Amino acid sequence: MSIELANQQSPLPASLLPALEVRGLVKHYPGVKALDGVDFHVNQNEVLGLAGENGAGKSTLLKALVGLVRPDAGQIYVRGEKVRMRSVVDAANHGVGMVFQEQSLVPNLTAAENIVLGSEGPGVRRGMYRWDTMRKLAQEQLDKIGSTIDPRARTDTLTFADRQMVEIAKVLRIEQRTRFAPVIILDEPTSVLESGEVETLFTQIRRLREFASVIFVSHRLDEVLEVCDRVTVLRGGQSVGDVATAGAVPGDLHRLMIGSTGSDDHYHDSSIERPAGEPRPRLTVRGLSGPSFRDVDLDIAEGEILAIVGVHGSGREDVCRALFGAQETVAGEVTLDGKKLDLSGSRAACSAGVGYVPAERKIEGMVGPMSVADNMTLTKQGVRCVGPLVVPVRQASVVDTWISRLSIRTPHRGTAIQRLSGGNQQKVVLARWLVGGDIRLLLLDHPTRGLDIGARSEVYKLMRELANTGVATLLLADSLEEAIGMADRIVVMSDGRITAEVACPSGAKPTPLDLVKEMV
Ligand SMILES: Nc1ncnc2c1ncn2[C@@H]1O[C@H](COP(=O)(O)OP(=O)(O)OP(=O)(O)O)[C@@H](O)[C@H]1O
Known part of the structure:
Protein backbone atom coordinates (compact mmCIF):
# COMPACT_ATOMS: atom_id res chain seq x y z
CA MET A 1 0.00 0.00 0.00
CA SER A 2 1.70 3.21 -1.12
CA ILE A 3 1.08 6.36 0.85
CA GLU A 4 1.89 9.88 -0.26
CA LEU A 5 0.77 13.21 1.19
CA ALA A 6 -1.69 15.24 -0.87
CA ASN A 7 -0.61 18.59 0.50
CA GLN A 8 3.09 18.36 1.14
CA GLN A 9 3.68 22.06 0.44
CA SER A 10 1.20 23.51 2.92
CA PRO A 11 -0.23 20.71 5.02
CA LEU A 12 -3.58 21.53 6.53
CA PRO A 13 -4.30 20.62 10.14
CA ALA A 14 -5.55 17.01 10.19
CA SER A 15 -9.02 18.12 11.29
CA LEU A 16 -9.44 20.26 8.15
CA LEU A 17 -8.28 17.71 5.59
CA PRO A 18 -11.06 16.20 3.51
CA ALA A 19 -12.07 12.78 4.81
CA LEU A 20 -11.79 11.55 1.23
CA GLU A 21 -10.67 13.23 -1.96
CA VAL A 22 -10.54 12.13 -5.57
CA ARG A 23 -8.48 13.82 -8.28
CA GLY A 24 -8.67 13.22 -12.00
CA LEU A 25 -10.16 9.73 -11.82
CA VAL A 26 -10.49 8.07 -15.24
CA LYS A 27 -12.11 4.76 -16.12
CA HIS A 28 -12.67 3.40 -19.62
CA TYR A 29 -14.95 0.56 -20.58
CA PRO A 30 -15.10 -0.71 -24.14
CA GLY A 31 -16.72 2.11 -26.09
CA VAL A 32 -17.43 4.25 -22.99
CA LYS A 33 -15.45 6.66 -20.85
CA ALA A 34 -17.35 6.09 -17.62
CA LEU A 35 -15.12 8.46 -15.61
CA ASP A 36 -13.44 11.32 -17.42
CA GLY A 37 -11.20 12.99 -14.84
CA VAL A 38 -13.55 13.24 -11.86
CA ASP A 39 -12.53 15.51 -8.97
CA PHE A 40 -14.50 15.59 -5.75
CA HIS A 41 -14.10 15.51 -1.99
CA VAL A 42 -16.12 14.88 1.12
CA ASN A 43 -15.21 16.72 4.31
CA GLN A 44 -15.10 15.26 7.78
CA ASN A 45 -18.56 15.02 9.37
CA GLU A 46 -20.22 16.04 6.13
CA VAL A 47 -23.07 14.42 4.22
CA LEU A 48 -22.17 14.82 0.56
CA GLY A 49 -24.76 14.12 -2.13
CA LEU A 50 -23.74 12.74 -5.50
CA ALA A 51 -26.22 13.45 -8.29
CA GLY A 52 -26.18 12.82 -12.01
CA GLU A 53 -28.24 11.44 -14.85
CA ASN A 54 -28.37 7.73 -15.60
CA GLY A 55 -24.96 6.71 -16.86
CA ALA A 56 -23.21 9.83 -15.49
CA GLY A 57 -20.66 7.60 -13.74
CA LYS A 58 -21.88 7.59 -10.12
CA SER A 59 -21.72 3.83 -9.54
CA THR A 60 -18.36 3.52 -11.29
CA LEU A 61 -16.96 6.26 -9.06
CA LEU A 62 -18.31 4.64 -5.90
CA LYS A 63 -16.98 1.24 -6.94
CA ALA A 64 -13.53 2.80 -7.50
CA LEU A 65 -13.68 4.21 -3.96
CA VAL A 66 -14.18 0.76 -2.46
CA GLY A 67 -11.75 -1.13 -4.67
CA LEU A 68 -14.29 -2.86 -6.92
CA GLN A 103 -28.38 -5.89 -0.37
CA SER A 104 -25.59 -8.27 0.55
CA LEU A 105 -26.87 -9.90 3.73
CA VAL A 106 -27.11 -13.68 4.13
CA PRO A 107 -30.87 -14.23 4.53
CA ASN A 108 -30.88 -17.27 6.83
CA LEU A 109 -28.43 -15.79 9.32
CA THR A 110 -29.42 -13.53 12.20
CA ALA A 111 -28.86 -9.79 12.15
CA ALA A 112 -26.03 -10.28 14.67
CA GLU A 113 -24.29 -12.91 12.55
CA ASN A 114 -24.55 -10.74 9.47
CA ILE A 115 -23.20 -7.68 11.23
CA VAL A 116 -20.21 -9.50 12.65
CA LEU A 117 -19.57 -11.81 9.65
CA GLY A 118 -16.07 -11.41 8.27
CA SER A 119 -14.82 -9.34 11.21
CA GLU A 120 -15.73 -11.59 14.13
CA GLY A 121 -12.77 -10.55 16.33
CA PRO A 122 -13.51 -11.70 19.88
CA GLY A 123 -16.73 -13.30 18.54
CA VAL A 124 -14.62 -16.34 17.63
CA ARG A 125 -12.21 -18.07 19.95
CA ARG A 126 -10.19 -21.18 19.02
CA GLY A 127 -12.33 -21.60 15.92
CA MET A 128 -15.60 -21.61 17.91
CA TYR A 129 -18.29 -18.96 17.71
CA ARG A 130 -19.07 -17.22 20.98
CA TRP A 131 -22.69 -16.33 20.40
CA ASP A 132 -23.12 -14.04 23.38
CA THR A 133 -20.06 -12.02 22.41
CA MET A 134 -21.23 -11.81 18.80
CA ARG A 135 -24.63 -10.56 19.88
CA LYS A 136 -22.99 -7.98 22.14
CA LEU A 137 -20.74 -6.79 19.33
CA ALA A 138 -23.72 -6.52 16.99
CA GLN A 139 -25.78 -4.71 19.60
CA GLU A 140 -23.01 -2.13 19.97
CA GLN A 141 -23.15 -1.51 16.23
CA LEU A 142 -26.94 -1.21 16.23
CA ASP A 143 -26.79 1.15 19.21
CA LYS A 144 -24.49 3.47 17.26
CA ILE A 145 -27.25 4.13 14.76
CA GLY A 146 -29.99 4.06 17.39
CA SER A 147 -31.62 0.98 15.88
CA THR A 148 -34.00 -1.17 17.93
CA ILE A 149 -33.72 -4.27 15.70
CA ASP A 150 -33.37 -7.50 17.67
CA PRO A 151 -29.90 -8.86 16.84
CA ARG A 152 -31.31 -12.41 17.15
CA ALA A 153 -33.87 -11.85 14.37
CA ARG A 154 -33.26 -13.82 11.17
CA THR A 155 -32.48 -11.37 8.40
CA ASP A 156 -35.11 -12.77 6.03
CA THR A 157 -37.82 -11.91 8.57
CA LEU A 158 -36.86 -8.23 8.59
CA THR A 159 -38.36 -5.52 6.38
CA PHE A 160 -36.24 -4.07 3.62
CA ALA A 161 -35.74 -0.92 5.68
CA ASP A 162 -34.54 -2.90 8.71
CA ARG A 163 -32.21 -4.97 6.53
CA GLN A 164 -30.72 -1.71 5.31
CA MET A 165 -30.10 -0.67 8.92
CA VAL A 166 -28.35 -4.00 9.49
CA GLU A 167 -26.18 -3.27 6.43
CA ILE A 168 -25.27 0.15 7.81
CA ALA A 169 -24.47 -1.36 11.23
CA LYS A 170 -22.32 -3.96 9.46
CA VAL A 171 -20.44 -1.40 7.39
CA LEU A 172 -19.68 0.56 10.56
CA ARG A 173 -17.54 -2.39 11.71
CA ILE A 174 -14.83 -0.85 9.55
CA GLU A 175 -14.24 1.48 12.48
CA GLN A 176 -12.34 -1.38 14.12
CA ARG A 177 -9.80 -1.30 11.31
CA THR A 178 -8.83 2.36 11.35
CA ARG A 179 -8.08 5.06 13.85
CA PHE A 180 -9.98 7.61 11.74
CA ALA A 181 -13.68 8.35 11.46
CA PRO A 182 -15.17 6.23 8.66
CA VAL A 183 -16.56 7.31 5.30
CA ILE A 184 -19.86 5.54 4.63
CA ILE A 185 -21.22 5.37 1.08
CA LEU A 186 -24.96 4.85 0.58
CA ASP A 187 -25.85 4.00 -3.03
CA GLU A 188 -29.52 4.86 -3.70
CA PRO A 189 -30.57 3.78 -0.21
CA THR A 190 -34.08 5.22 -0.46
CA SER A 191 -35.12 3.73 -3.78
CA VAL A 192 -37.18 0.93 -2.23
CA LEU A 193 -38.25 2.64 0.98
CA GLU A 194 -41.69 4.00 1.82
CA SER A 195 -41.86 7.61 3.00
CA GLY A 196 -41.92 6.79 6.75
CA GLU A 197 -38.89 4.57 6.32
CA VAL A 198 -37.05 7.30 4.43
CA GLU A 199 -37.49 9.61 7.40
CA THR A 200 -36.04 6.94 9.72
CA LEU A 201 -33.06 6.52 7.41
CA PHE A 202 -32.50 10.27 7.35
CA THR A 203 -32.47 10.34 11.13
CA GLN A 204 -29.79 7.62 11.06
CA ILE A 205 -27.77 9.54 8.46
CA ARG A 206 -27.83 12.66 10.65
CA ARG A 207 -26.66 10.53 13.53
CA LEU A 208 -23.88 9.07 11.38
CA ARG A 209 -22.67 12.55 10.55
CA GLU A 210 -21.76 13.08 14.19
CA PHE A 211 -18.92 10.57 13.93
CA ALA A 212 -18.49 9.83 10.19
CA SER A 213 -18.65 11.28 6.70
CA VAL A 214 -21.40 10.10 4.39
CA ILE A 215 -21.67 9.98 0.59
CA PHE A 216 -25.33 9.75 -0.38
CA VAL A 217 -26.46 8.90 -3.91
CA SER A 218 -30.05 9.31 -5.03
CA HIS A 219 -32.08 10.30 -8.06
CA ARG A 220 -34.63 11.93 -5.78
CA LEU A 221 -33.28 15.45 -5.80
CA ASP A 222 -35.60 16.72 -3.08
CA GLU A 223 -34.22 14.05 -0.76
CA VAL A 224 -30.64 14.87 -1.71
CA LEU A 225 -31.28 18.49 -0.78
CA GLU A 226 -33.01 17.53 2.46
CA VAL A 227 -30.35 15.25 3.92
CA CYS A 228 -27.07 16.49 2.41
CA ASP A 229 -24.88 19.46 3.30
CA ARG A 230 -23.46 19.77 -0.20
CA VAL A 231 -24.01 18.07 -3.55
CA THR A 232 -21.49 17.27 -6.27
CA VAL A 233 -23.06 16.83 -9.69
CA LEU A 234 -21.57 14.43 -12.26
CA ARG A 235 -22.19 14.67 -15.98
CA GLY A 236 -20.56 12.50 -18.64
CA GLY A 237 -18.02 11.13 -16.17
CA GLN A 238 -16.91 14.58 -14.95
CA SER A 239 -17.78 16.65 -11.90
CA VAL A 240 -19.59 19.70 -13.25
CA GLY A 241 -20.49 21.54 -10.07
CA ASP A 242 -20.80 21.72 -6.33
CA VAL A 243 -24.02 23.02 -4.78
CA ALA A 244 -24.47 23.97 -1.13
CA THR A 245 -27.89 22.62 -0.25
CA ALA A 246 -29.04 25.50 1.96
CA GLY A 247 -31.52 27.45 -0.12
CA ALA A 248 -31.04 25.28 -3.25
CA VAL A 249 -33.99 23.78 -5.15
CA PRO A 250 -34.12 20.59 -7.26
CA GLY A 251 -34.07 22.69 -10.44
CA ASP A 252 -30.56 23.96 -9.53
CA LEU A 253 -29.25 20.41 -9.48
CA HIS A 254 -31.21 19.35 -12.52
CA ARG A 255 -29.80 22.20 -14.60
CA LEU A 256 -26.26 21.10 -13.76
CA MET A 257 -27.12 17.45 -14.42
CA ILE A 258 -28.41 17.98 -17.91
CA GLY A 259 -26.41 21.09 -18.77
CA SER A 260 -29.45 23.20 -19.66
CA THR A 261 -32.68 24.46 -18.19
CA GLY A 262 -34.91 21.48 -17.57
CA SER A 263 -38.54 21.38 -16.60
CA ASP A 264 -39.41 20.06 -13.16
CA ASP A 265 -43.00 19.66 -14.24
CA HIS A 266 -42.47 16.03 -15.01
CA TYR A 267 -45.99 14.82 -14.46
CA HIS A 268 -47.23 17.32 -17.09
CA ASP A 269 -50.90 16.47 -17.10
CA SER A 270 -51.67 18.16 -20.37
CA SER A 271 -50.94 15.33 -22.80
CA ILE A 272 -53.93 13.25 -21.73
CA GLU A 273 -56.40 12.89 -24.56
CA ARG A 274 -58.89 10.31 -23.49
CA PRO A 275 -61.07 8.95 -26.28
CA ALA A 276 -64.52 10.55 -26.34
CA GLY A 277 -67.44 8.62 -24.87
CA GLU A 278 -67.71 6.19 -22.01
CA PRO A 279 -64.47 4.13 -21.82
CA ARG A 280 -64.99 0.40 -22.08
CA PRO A 281 -63.92 -1.78 -19.15
CA ARG A 282 -60.64 -3.50 -19.90
CA LEU A 283 -59.55 -5.28 -16.73
CA THR A 284 -62.05 -6.65 -14.23
CA VAL A 285 -60.86 -8.36 -11.07
CA ARG A 286 -63.35 -9.96 -8.68
CA GLY A 287 -62.62 -11.56 -5.31
CA LEU A 288 -58.95 -12.20 -6.08
CA SER A 289 -57.21 -13.84 -3.16
CA GLY A 290 -53.68 -15.11 -2.66
CA PRO A 291 -51.29 -15.73 0.22
CA SER A 292 -50.91 -12.02 0.99
CA PHE A 293 -54.14 -10.45 -0.33
CA ARG A 294 -57.86 -11.14 0.00
CA ASP A 295 -61.08 -10.35 -1.91
CA VAL A 296 -59.50 -7.81 -4.20
CA ASP A 297 -61.94 -6.16 -6.64
CA LEU A 298 -60.50 -3.84 -9.29
CA ASP A 299 -61.68 -2.31 -12.55
CA ILE A 300 -59.49 -0.53 -15.03
CA ALA A 301 -61.03 0.96 -18.14
CA GLU A 302 -59.41 1.37 -21.54
CA GLY A 303 -56.90 4.17 -21.37
CA GLU A 304 -57.13 4.47 -17.61
CA ILE A 305 -54.17 4.64 -15.22
CA LEU A 306 -55.00 3.17 -11.83
CA ALA A 307 -52.47 3.47 -9.00
CA ILE A 308 -52.46 1.29 -5.91
CA VAL A 309 -50.86 2.88 -2.87
CA GLY A 310 -50.04 1.22 0.44
CA VAL A 311 -47.19 0.59 2.82
CA HIS A 312 -44.86 -2.43 2.74
CA GLY A 313 -46.86 -5.57 3.41
CA SER A 314 -50.08 -4.10 2.00
CA GLY A 315 -50.07 -6.86 -0.64
CA ARG A 316 -50.15 -4.54 -3.65
CA GLU A 317 -46.94 -5.92 -5.20
CA ASP A 318 -48.34 -9.44 -5.01
CA VAL A 319 -51.61 -8.41 -6.67
CA CYS A 320 -49.57 -6.95 -9.50
CA ARG A 321 -47.52 -10.13 -9.83
CA ALA A 322 -50.65 -12.29 -9.66
CA LEU A 323 -52.15 -10.46 -12.64
CA PHE A 324 -49.03 -11.44 -14.59
CA GLY A 325 -49.34 -15.07 -13.51
CA ALA A 326 -46.21 -14.77 -11.38
CA GLN A 327 -47.89 -15.14 -7.98
CA GLU A 328 -50.16 -17.92 -6.84
CA THR A 329 -53.86 -17.14 -6.33
CA VAL A 330 -56.41 -19.24 -4.47
CA ALA A 331 -59.68 -17.63 -5.52
CA GLY A 332 -61.13 -15.00 -7.80
CA GLU A 333 -61.91 -14.23 -11.40
CA VAL A 334 -60.06 -11.90 -13.74
CA THR A 335 -61.19 -10.84 -17.20
CA LEU A 336 -59.39 -8.82 -19.86
CA ASP A 337 -61.65 -7.29 -22.51
CA GLY A 338 -64.42 -9.62 -21.36
CA LYS A 339 -62.33 -12.79 -21.71
CA LYS A 340 -61.15 -14.80 -18.73
CA LEU A 341 -57.46 -14.08 -18.08
CA ASP A 342 -55.36 -17.19 -17.51
CA LEU A 343 -53.29 -16.53 -14.37
CA SER A 344 -51.39 -19.82 -14.50
CA GLY A 345 -48.14 -18.30 -15.74
CA SER A 346 -46.45 -15.35 -17.35
CA ARG A 347 -46.42 -16.93 -20.82
CA ALA A 348 -50.23 -16.96 -20.86
CA ALA A 349 -50.29 -13.37 -19.56
CA CYS A 350 -47.87 -12.19 -22.25
CA SER A 351 -49.89 -13.76 -25.05
CA ALA A 352 -53.07 -12.14 -23.70
CA GLY A 353 -51.39 -8.73 -24.05
CA VAL A 354 -50.28 -8.18 -20.45
CA GLY A 355 -46.90 -6.54 -19.80
CA TYR A 356 -45.10 -6.37 -16.46
CA VAL A 357 -42.20 -4.19 -15.37
CA PRO A 358 -40.98 -5.67 -12.08
CA ALA A 359 -39.43 -3.67 -9.28
CA GLU A 360 -36.60 -6.20 -8.91
CA ARG A 361 -35.17 -5.46 -12.32
CA LYS A 362 -31.94 -7.43 -11.92
CA ILE A 363 -33.61 -10.59 -10.63
CA GLU A 364 -36.83 -10.71 -12.65
CA GLY A 365 -36.59 -8.16 -15.40
CA MET A 366 -33.54 -8.92 -17.47
CA VAL A 367 -31.06 -11.55 -18.62
CA GLY A 368 -27.73 -9.93 -17.72
CA PRO A 369 -25.36 -11.48 -20.28
CA MET A 370 -27.84 -11.08 -23.17
CA SER A 371 -27.66 -8.05 -25.44
CA VAL A 372 -29.78 -4.93 -25.15
CA ALA A 373 -31.49 -5.94 -28.41
CA ASP A 374 -32.34 -9.47 -27.26
CA ASN A 375 -33.55 -8.27 -23.87
CA MET A 376 -35.76 -5.73 -25.57
CA THR A 377 -37.33 -8.24 -27.93
CA LEU A 378 -37.40 -11.16 -25.49
CA THR A 379 -41.17 -11.55 -25.46
CA LYS A 380 -41.72 -10.37 -29.02
CA GLN A 381 -40.10 -12.85 -31.34
CA GLY A 382 -42.29 -11.47 -34.13
CA VAL A 383 -40.23 -8.30 -34.08
CA ARG A 384 -37.14 -10.21 -35.22
CA CYS A 385 -38.74 -12.71 -37.57
CA VAL A 386 -40.47 -12.75 -40.92
CA GLY A 387 -42.45 -15.97 -40.86
CA PRO A 388 -40.16 -18.62 -39.39
CA LEU A 389 -37.00 -16.73 -40.41
CA VAL A 390 -34.96 -14.57 -38.08
CA VAL A 391 -34.22 -11.26 -39.81
CA PRO A 392 -31.64 -9.41 -37.70
CA VAL A 393 -32.01 -6.16 -39.63
CA ARG A 394 -35.67 -6.02 -38.65
CA GLN A 395 -34.81 -6.40 -34.98
CA ALA A 396 -32.04 -3.81 -35.34
CA SER A 397 -34.25 -1.09 -36.69
CA VAL A 398 -36.96 -1.56 -34.03
CA VAL A 399 -34.41 -1.70 -31.23
CA ASP A 400 -32.52 1.37 -32.49
CA THR A 401 -35.77 3.33 -32.62
CA TRP A 402 -36.42 2.64 -28.94
CA ILE A 403 -32.80 3.22 -27.93
CA SER A 404 -33.06 6.66 -29.45
CA ARG A 405 -36.60 7.37 -28.25
CA LEU A 406 -35.81 6.56 -24.61
CA SER A 407 -32.26 8.00 -24.84
CA ILE A 408 -30.80 4.69 -23.69
CA ARG A 409 -27.06 5.14 -23.15
CA THR A 410 -25.43 2.05 -24.60
CA PRO A 411 -22.38 1.71 -26.84
CA HIS A 412 -24.38 -0.57 -29.15
CA ARG A 413 -27.60 -2.58 -29.35
CA GLY A 414 -25.40 -5.72 -29.11
CA THR A 415 -23.88 -4.69 -25.74
CA ALA A 416 -24.74 -7.02 -22.84
CA ILE A 417 -27.44 -5.34 -20.74
CA GLN A 418 -25.43 -5.95 -17.54
CA ARG A 419 -22.84 -3.47 -18.82
CA LEU A 420 -25.39 -0.62 -18.80
CA SER A 421 -25.98 1.69 -15.86
CA GLY A 422 -28.96 0.79 -13.66
CA GLY A 423 -31.26 3.44 -15.10
CA ASN A 424 -30.51 2.47 -18.66
CA GLN A 425 -31.21 -1.18 -17.88
CA GLN A 426 -34.62 -0.12 -16.57
CA LYS A 427 -35.36 1.71 -19.80
CA VAL A 428 -34.59 -1.44 -21.82
CA VAL A 429 -36.91 -3.50 -19.58
CA LEU A 430 -39.69 -0.97 -20.12
CA ALA A 431 -39.10 -0.80 -23.86
CA ARG A 432 -39.67 -4.58 -24.05
CA TRP A 433 -43.40 -4.03 -23.64
CA LEU A 434 -43.51 -1.19 -26.11
CA VAL A 435 -41.77 -2.75 -29.11
CA GLY A 436 -44.61 -5.02 -30.18
CA GLY A 437 -47.29 -2.34 -29.96
CA ASP A 438 -49.89 -4.95 -28.93
CA ILE A 439 -50.03 -4.44 -25.21
CA ARG A 440 -53.48 -4.12 -23.56
CA LEU A 441 -52.69 -4.09 -19.85
CA LEU A 442 -49.43 -2.76 -18.44
CA LEU A 443 -48.46 -3.65 -14.87
CA LEU A 444 -45.81 -1.22 -13.65
CA ASP A 445 -44.17 -1.97 -10.31
CA HIS A 446 -42.07 1.12 -9.54
CA PRO A 447 -41.22 1.77 -13.20
CA THR A 448 -39.21 4.91 -12.49
CA ARG A 449 -37.07 3.43 -9.72
CA GLY A 450 -33.45 4.43 -10.34
CA LEU A 451 -34.32 6.72 -13.27
CA ASP A 452 -33.08 10.29 -13.47
CA ILE A 453 -35.51 13.16 -13.99
CA GLY A 454 -35.13 13.20 -17.77
CA ALA A 455 -35.74 9.48 -18.10
CA ARG A 456 -38.65 9.69 -15.67
CA SER A 457 -40.28 12.40 -17.77
CA GLU A 458 -39.85 10.17 -20.78
CA VAL A 459 -41.53 7.26 -18.99
CA TYR A 460 -44.44 9.47 -17.87
CA LYS A 461 -44.88 10.68 -21.42
CA LEU A 462 -44.87 7.13 -22.71
CA MET A 463 -47.39 6.02 -20.10
CA ARG A 464 -49.70 8.81 -21.23
CA GLU A 465 -49.20 8.02 -24.91
CA LEU A 466 -50.02 4.37 -24.22
CA ALA A 467 -53.10 5.39 -22.23
CA ASN A 468 -54.21 7.53 -25.16
CA THR A 469 -54.10 4.43 -27.36
CA GLY A 470 -56.32 2.55 -24.90
CA VAL A 471 -53.74 0.63 -22.84
CA ALA A 472 -54.95 0.11 -19.25
CA THR A 473 -52.20 0.66 -16.68
CA LEU A 474 -51.83 -0.54 -13.12
CA LEU A 475 -49.17 1.56 -11.42
CA LEU A 476 -47.34 1.00 -8.15
CA ALA A 477 -45.71 4.39 -7.94
CA ASP A 478 -42.41 5.42 -6.42
CA SER A 479 -44.05 8.14 -4.32
CA LEU A 480 -47.50 9.45 -3.49
CA GLU A 481 -46.77 12.49 -5.68
CA GLU A 482 -46.05 10.23 -8.63
CA ALA A 483 -49.27 8.27 -8.04
CA ILE A 484 -51.29 11.47 -7.81
CA GLY A 485 -49.61 13.03 -10.83
CA MET A 486 -50.05 10.03 -13.09
CA ALA A 487 -53.21 8.21 -12.03
CA ASP A 488 -56.85 8.83 -12.95
CA ARG A 489 -57.92 6.90 -9.89
CA ILE A 490 -56.09 5.63 -6.80
CA VAL A 491 -56.99 2.71 -4.59
CA VAL A 492 -55.49 2.19 -1.15
CA MET A 493 -54.45 -1.28 0.02
CA SER A 494 -53.78 -2.24 3.60
CA ASP A 495 -53.15 -5.70 5.07
CA GLY A 496 -54.00 -7.40 1.80
CA ARG A 497 -57.35 -5.67 1.26
CA ILE A 498 -58.54 -2.67 -0.65
CA THR A 499 -59.63 -0.15 1.94
CA ALA A 500 -60.38 3.04 0.00
CA GLU A 501 -60.69 4.56 -3.44
CA VAL A 502 -59.82 8.16 -4.29
CA ALA A 503 -60.75 9.87 -7.56
CA CYS A 504 -57.79 11.60 -9.12
CA PRO A 505 -59.03 13.39 -12.23
CA SER A 506 -56.99 15.95 -14.06
CA GLY A 507 -57.61 19.39 -12.54
CA ALA A 508 -59.01 18.04 -9.25
CA LYS A 509 -56.15 16.01 -7.84
CA PRO A 510 -56.06 15.03 -4.16
CA THR A 511 -53.08 16.08 -2.02
CA PRO A 512 -50.62 13.58 -0.55
CA LEU A 513 -52.19 14.33 2.83
CA ASP A 514 -55.62 13.30 1.53
CA LEU A 515 -54.11 9.95 0.61
CA VAL A 516 -52.21 9.53 3.84
CA LYS A 517 -55.49 10.03 5.74
CA GLU A 518 -56.95 7.09 3.80
CA MET A 519 -53.86 4.99 4.43
CA VAL A 520 -53.82 5.14 8.25
N1 LIG B 1 -18.98 -3.14 -16.36
C1 LIG B 1 -19.18 -2.26 -17.33
N2 LIG B 1 -18.86 -2.53 -18.60
C2 LIG B 1 -19.06 -1.63 -19.59
N3 LIG B 1 -19.61 -0.42 -19.41
C3 LIG B 1 -19.97 -0.08 -18.16
C4 LIG B 1 -19.79 -0.98 -17.06
N4 LIG B 1 -20.25 -0.37 -15.94
C5 LIG B 1 -20.70 0.85 -16.32
N5 LIG B 1 -20.53 1.02 -17.65
C6 LIG B 1 -20.87 2.22 -18.43
O1 LIG B 1 -20.28 3.33 -17.79
C7 LIG B 1 -21.17 4.45 -17.82
C8 LIG B 1 -21.39 4.95 -16.39
O2 LIG B 1 -22.16 3.97 -15.71
P1 LIG B 1 -22.54 4.07 -14.16
O3 LIG B 1 -23.20 2.79 -13.78
O4 LIG B 1 -21.33 4.48 -13.40
O5 LIG B 1 -23.59 5.27 -14.19
P2 LIG B 1 -24.56 5.80 -13.04
O6 LIG B 1 -24.37 7.28 -12.95
O7 LIG B 1 -24.34 5.02 -11.78
O8 LIG B 1 -25.99 5.49 -13.66
P3 LIG B 1 -27.40 5.07 -12.97
O9 LIG B 1 -27.93 6.28 -12.31
O10 LIG B 1 -28.23 4.69 -14.16
O11 LIG B 1 -27.14 3.91 -12.04
C9 LIG B 1 -22.44 3.99 -18.51
O12 LIG B 1 -22.39 4.39 -19.84
C10 LIG B 1 -22.38 2.47 -18.41
O13 LIG B 1 -23.01 1.87 -19.51
Missing part, protein backbone atom coordinates in the same frame (compact mmCIF):
# COMPACT_ATOMS: atom_id res chain seq x y z
CA VAL A 69 -13.21 -0.94 -10.01
CA ARG A 70 -9.55 -0.27 -10.83
CA PRO A 71 -9.30 3.28 -12.28
CA ASP A 72 -7.08 3.83 -15.33
CA ALA A 73 -5.74 7.12 -13.96
CA GLY A 74 -6.21 9.52 -11.06
CA GLN A 75 -5.66 9.51 -7.32
CA ILE A 76 -7.65 8.85 -4.18
CA TYR A 77 -6.64 10.48 -0.89
CA VAL A 78 -7.91 9.56 2.56
CA ARG A 79 -7.26 12.39 5.03
CA GLY A 80 -4.49 13.68 2.80
CA GLU A 81 -2.81 10.30 2.29
CA LYS A 82 -2.67 8.98 -1.24
CA VAL A 83 -4.04 5.46 -1.21
CA ARG A 84 -4.77 2.64 -3.64
CA MET A 85 -8.00 0.76 -3.17
CA ARG A 86 -7.35 -2.69 -4.57
CA SER A 87 -10.23 -4.44 -2.83
CA VAL A 88 -13.13 -3.89 -0.44
CA VAL A 89 -10.84 -4.99 2.39
CA ASP A 90 -8.26 -2.37 1.34
CA ALA A 91 -11.00 0.28 1.39
CA ALA A 92 -12.22 -0.94 4.80
CA ASN A 93 -8.66 -0.68 6.14
CA HIS A 94 -8.78 2.99 5.13
CA GLY A 95 -12.17 3.40 6.78
CA VAL A 96 -14.22 3.53 3.57
CA GLY A 97 -17.26 1.25 3.35
CA MET A 98 -20.30 1.02 1.11
CA VAL A 99 -23.93 -0.07 1.52
CA PHE A 100 -24.89 -1.50 -1.85
CA GLN A 101 -28.15 -1.04 -3.76
CA GLU A 102 -28.53 -4.80 -3.96
